[in-house]
Every structure is written in structure tokens, then in C-alpha cells.
Amino acid sequence: MKVFITGATGVLGRRLVDRLTDRDHEVVGLVRDEAGKRIVGRRGGTARRGDVLDPETLERAIDDDVEVAVHAATAIPDSTKPSDEEWARNDRVRFEGARNLLDATPDGLRQVLFPSVVWVARQPDGSRFDETADRHPDRATRSAADVEDFLQERAAGDGFDATVLRCGFFYAPDARDTRAWGERLLDGDLPVVGGGLLGRQDAELSFVHADDAAAAFVAAIETEAGGTYHVVDDEPVTGAAFFETFADLLEAPEPGRIPAWLARFFVGKVNSEGFTSPMPTTNEKAKRELGWEPEYPTYRDGLEQVVETWRADGTLAELRDESTAETTTSLRGEAA
Template identity: 50%
Template sequence: MRVFVAGATGVLGRRLVERLADGGHDVTGLTRDATGDATVESRGATAVRGDVTDEAVAAAVGDADCVVHAATAVPTGKASASDWERDAEVRREGARHLASAAAECGARYVGQSVTWVARPDGGGRFDEDSPRNPTRATQGSADAERLAREHHPNPVILRGGWFYGPESAHTRQFGEQLLAGRLPALGTGFLGRESATLSYCHTVDAARAFAAAVEGDATGTYHVVDDRPAPFGDFVRAFAAELDAPTPRRLPGWILRPVLGTDAVGMLTTDAVTGNDRFREAFDWEPLYPTHEAGLEQVVERWRADGVVVPTDGGWQWNDGGE
């Protein structure tokens, strides 16, 4: 199968490109520069330059059998309105141009979204049939889903949960801050609530899910998450335990809002609980890391093997020179 991947140099895209190429597919990955070319080619694919926000990207799709839109610009750290708008532009315009190009050449279309796009205001469990309820941080995902359906007759939309993995910038930030004793676990605040219960997904399982969607026949919208939702505070404390880092202090969200930003605190203090039943059934998929504990064990093992965290007399510390 000829597969075109936008977002081929990202955390998810790199894993997906390698998995598809190893599976015998003819993969083309969209890049922006020579570094991106090397990243894609080292994983067994062909690099092609382009920008998903430019309609000229349609020419790069060529005669693909499947087009994957996994390009994002998710901000790290405290995000501004302009940061989220940049992410929205990449998601939105990429969906418009790539879904149209896929429809034009009769290709399958697989697009990336997030489960938060349908999270109810008051939290609680939801699924693929729940109405979309976007915030500033997820409006781009909602727009991309709509545009994919407008421009392609049968798109596949994969909504990911809280992505984490050894190469993820957010996961690395958390690891470094935990080892330094600077990352708190959101706890009981003036509203008397704990940190949100979330649905998670290791980046390995995300790539496996996208590969299954590329190779499968089903279409529609699916949630890609692990088997067991858990409070974010439990995730952070399990992460600290794996790292042998200090136990995080509990702090209320209102104290952290100036540091993390309103969007991040909102995401981490309002439940976003969903499941993977529909995707499992449609694509015969199950997570390799069914819980966040299993996934975080892999993350830390990988970091130690790569020298990202190194032993000291008192335990472990972050190594900026690690791979």
C-alpha cells in the first residue's frame, strides 16, 4: 500500500512511519527541512517537502492509497491564544487540503483528533456518539473533524487520549520536573475536588492504532485510549515512583493556574473518561500498555537505557545530554 503521512517527523508520526515501512508499505513522509528528511528516511520512508497549511500540499499526496493527517503544533508549557490558533491552523487546514486530496485520488483518509473535543462541561464518561464540546484548546480538532467529513466521503477520525511516551516533549518536561521536585500533583483545592480522571494512551499504542486504521476497512470516529482511566494525580505519583523521584506535593489548581495556564489546569481538573471498545472491535486492536503504570515503566526503562536519566549518589537525575 502507498501511504502518505503528514506529521511524519512528530512523536506519533515517526513511530507510525517506521511501523508502516517495516510492514512492507511504500511510505512517503511530509517534511519541512533537511533534518526532517533524515528523520523520515532513517525510518525506511521517502521524504517530500511541503506544508499542510498550503493547498499545494495536495500535489505531494500523489497516487497514495491512504493519506494520514497526524500533523499538529501542540504548544508546550503555558500556552497563549496565538499558540492554540497555530495548532488549530495546522489541524484545520491540513484536514481541508489532505482530505480533499485523498478524495480526489480515491484514497483512504485517517485524521488525528483528541478525546477532549467531546468532553462534557461537568466531566463524566462520554463516547464517540457524544456531542462535540470544544474549548479554545480543542477547537482546531473540532474544525478538523468537520472539514474531514466535508471533504472526504468516508474519513477515519482517531481521537487520542492523554498521549505520553519516552520521546514526548510533555512527558520529558514532567520527568525532569519530577526529578527536581518541582512538579506537583493537583490535589484538593478550594472546590474540594481531586485532579481529573483521564483516559491515557502510550505513543507506541497510538502508532499501532493508526497503523491498524491505515490497514483496516472500517470508517468513522474512534477513541484510542488504554483500558483503565485514572486520576491525573495517580499518573504523576506513579511516574515519580518509577523515577525514584520525590513524592509530588498536592496543590490546588487555582494556585497552579498562573504557572501552567488556564487551559492546562482546566484539562487536568475536569474528568475526561472514555473507552476503546469501539476501536477494539472495528480494528482488532488492543493496547500493548493497558494501564498508565505499565506504560510509565517502559518510559523510564527507555530513558535509563538511553542515558536520559543517570544514577547519582542519591538516586537519579535528569541528563540534558541524553538521547
């Protein structure tokens, strides 16, 4: 099939281009610059310049014979304490981008896929949930819920299958957050954020390795699936266990703790609640209907792959060197 991907240079998009072209699908990836063009080209795709917030560029980028569209573009804030303006930018890329994409796609489009997030449906009482649960969007997930609704509405009128794959927290060797977590763990500067007065209450979270998320999208495309699926690994895990395991594999100091009420002053409400509000869910529907199985069924399997990859490609040595340099600089400053 011919597949058009927005966000083709992101942690998910890169993997989609790789996997789809490996399976003989024709892939066109939307990019914003020459660096993005090279990323898509090296993975076997065809790059087209454009911006999801610029409808004219989308119309030029999308061919008349596109059968499947994946809206993977985001602008998730990378600052320590994101402002509302940063979240608003992400909202625009998600929702306006989805609307512009569908307005530019040709008649005959068969399927539109959107990577939403499982925590859009986390339950107020912290209980386990699945795809049938009521959603409870917050500031970070409101636009994801809006796109889910928008796709269902457009699908009913335009005749394509709307496929929403709600993913757990992404992690991977090349994921921005994973590298930041590893760097801060090696520095001894990544505390576990917990609930309660002293930060001792741990919430069960759902993660997924980015390789497994991409595999689920390919499975959904090739089975022509419609509907909503939760794409997570087999085992929910507390943030404490995840980061303690990561630290152990990195041979880094064991992370300390900080209560969520205090963390809000440093990282904001959205980020502090992200790791203290439970979101245990299940991948049973995705396994059953898509024929998908995660290559890294638990966070332990996935984190071992991350650290092994970093060890092989030199990233781990680089992070350790940076950590040592920062410690040395700090000690010199204290001595002065």
C-alpha cells in the same frame, strides 16, 4: 498501500512511518527540513519537503497514486503558559492543513485519518462517555472538532472514508511532555493540579502510550475502517495516581499539590483545566472493530516501559545529572 503522512517527524508520525513500512506499505512523509528528511529516511519512508500551510508545496509532495492520507501535523504550544496566538497557530495547522491536504490529494483517495483527542467530548458532569457522546470543545480542542466535521463533509462528497481516532493524553520515552514531566518530577517541581479550593479533587483522565496509538492507526488503515474511535488504554486514571506512580518509578520525590485556580496564574486556563476536567472514556469500539489491543493496557505498564527505556539509553542518568546540577546551583545561590 501508499500512505502520505503530514507530521511525519512527530511522536505519532515517526511511529507510523516505522510500523507501516515494516508491514510493507509505501510511506511518503512530509518534512520541513533536512533533519526531518533523515528521520523519515531512517525509518524506511520517502521524505518530501513541504508545509501544510503552503498548498503549492503539498501539490509537489503528493503523488497521484496515494491511497491513504494521515493528517498528523500539529503545532501544539510548548510554552508554560501558551498565548492565544500560539493556540491559533495550532488551529491553522490542524484545519487549514487538513483543507490544503485534501485539495492536493488525487482522485481515488480511499481513506483520510485524523488524530483527534478524546477530551473534545468530555462531559460537563464528568461522567464516562464514548464515541456517541455530544462534543464540548474548548479553546484547545475547537479546531479538532472543526477538522472532524470538515472530514465528514468532504468524505460525503469525495467518496473516501473519514477515520477519526480520538486519542488520550500521549506519553512515551521520546515524547516532549513525558520528558518534561520526568525532569520536573526529579527536580521536585511538578505538583499535581487538582480541583477544589485546596486542590484535593482528582479527575479521571484517559491516557495512551504513543506506541499503542500508532498501532491503532495501522489497524484502522489495514481494516479500511471509517468513523470515529477512541484510542485510550484500558484504565482511566487520576492525574495524581499517574504522576505519583511516575515519581515512584523514577525514585523521585512525591509530587505535591496545587489547586487549579492557582495553577492558572502559572500555566494558563487551558493547561490547568486539562488535568482537572474529567475525561474517562472507553476503547471498546476500537478493540471490537479494529482488532486492536494496547501493548500497554494500563498507565503502570506504559510508565514502566518509559523508565526502563530511559534507564537503558542513558536518558534517566542524564535527567538525574541535570536535576543534581540545578539543585547544586540553587543551593550555591542561596548560600551566596
